[in-house]
Amino acid sequence: MDAADFRKRLRAWFRRHGRDLPWRRTRDPYAVLVSEMMLQQTTVAAVIPYYERWMKRFASVRELAAADESEVLALWQGLGYYRRARNLHAAAKKIAGELEGKFPHDYEGLRALPGIGDYTAQAVRAFAFDEPVPVLDANVIRVVARLHDIRTPVDIAKGLAKVRTKLEELLPSGGGHEFISAIMELGALVCRAGRPDCLLCPVKSFCAAKHPEKLPVKAPKAPVKERSEHAAWISDGKTILLQQSTARRWVGLWRLPPLAAEPVGGASAELTYSIVRERVTLRIHRTAKRALMASAEPRKAFSLGELERIAIPSPHRRAISKMIQEVFDRG
Ligand code: SF4
Structure with a gap:
């Protein structure tokens, strides 16, 4: 050439x-x-x-x-x-x-x-x-x-x-x-x-x-794994409780508090997102604060206005929007 x-x-x-x-x-x-x-x-x-x-x-x-x-x-x-x-x-x-x-x-x-x-x-x-x-x-x-x-x-x-x-x-x-x-x-x-x-x-x-x-040719990839995550929706209508992650993936970011297992009664909202070789279904459950696991991570109730100014991982931001929309639709 x-x-x-x-x-x-x-x-x-x-x-x-x-x-x-x-x-x-x-x-x-x-x-x-x-x-x-x-x-x-x-x-x-x-x-x-x-x-x-x-x-x-x-x-x-x-x-x-x-x-x-x-x-x-x-x-x-x-x-x-x-x-x-x-x-x-x-x-x-x-x-x-x-x-x-x-x-x-x-x-x-x-x-x-x-x-x-x-x-x-x-x-x-x-x-x-x-x-x-x-x-x-x-x-x-x-x-x-x-x-x-x-x-x-x-x-x-x-x-x-x-x-x-x-x-x-x-x-x-x-x-x-x-x-x-x-x-x-x-x-x-x-x-x-x-x-x-x-x-x-x-x-x-x-x-x-x-x-x-x-072209280009790529080497075969490992199959994508399916996984579920559960998070809590604790809101008095004016504020939403969030928990600041100390885990590697979202360190420093505020997300809906995680739940160890799926509570009875089904999820109020559900969405999927992908991370490296994993497809995660995130399910949001209305629950009381006492249902949360003990955790050293800080928790704080934020007003809707404050949510714009804090860093929230995008799947959780989408979940929060869905839940807020659901409240509007119901009432
Ligand atoms: S394969 Fe790419 S580089 Fe080759 S002719 Fe087509 S557009 Fe051009």
Whole structure:
């Protein structure tokens, strides 16, 4: 493949068709890091309003470092995977404190920040510092696997290494920001998961994929497990009792108090949500405070107005909305 010709065509297409996304207008490494942390497991459309709100409130590393965790989590709520918000906060504290405000430029320095893996470190190098480095997100992996008809599963080390090598052969000697943005955008808009738009593809003449819709290949996954959780609804009509989690999954967040087992009488509301390889049915039961398990976790009754300002995991926020709606419908 003539890499220079490939880059030329990709660049020309990107300059015409690339979307104007808010984080593409900046080279501020902090802003790039915020966008990259938010974009993990979340769509571009969902992230835009969160990113804009966040950058308005925490415009710099120092502002984020000085914030209370409760405010950080409250601003993040709805995006899920709160560990990303905690890591971002911890990274800002480290940069503002130990690193005296100096944002790391090199791979090792970035990887030493809390919660920054290979992907995020490389993304910051490309998007903030314009370095031509391999940034392997799902879009890039799919495009490269198809261009080179790579049939090894890309979620095992051997397949990912093949993709990385092929991507490195395509990298320019400078201008990582535009090249990586362009190849990601090709994956998002044209070389999409499932059915790619090959007829519209600017690099079709370079593509070796015979059955692109079957690529990239993934290793077989373990089956999804079904599980139930039960939580208590204790409300006097003006306030709702919540319990602050100290468990790893939702640490610091306020959720409906958990119940050890399903009480008799059936649930008042029910919803499902997914976490890694699990599908959880959350059932909400009207009950009295004395039915709660003994717990060292703090409990507090919040007014409806206060609920907007505290961080609540999204399945529990949905459950609370359902219960409030049910009260309205009944009466
Ligand atoms: S020709 Fe099709 S499969 Fe190949 S890179 Fe373009 S969109 Fe993807």
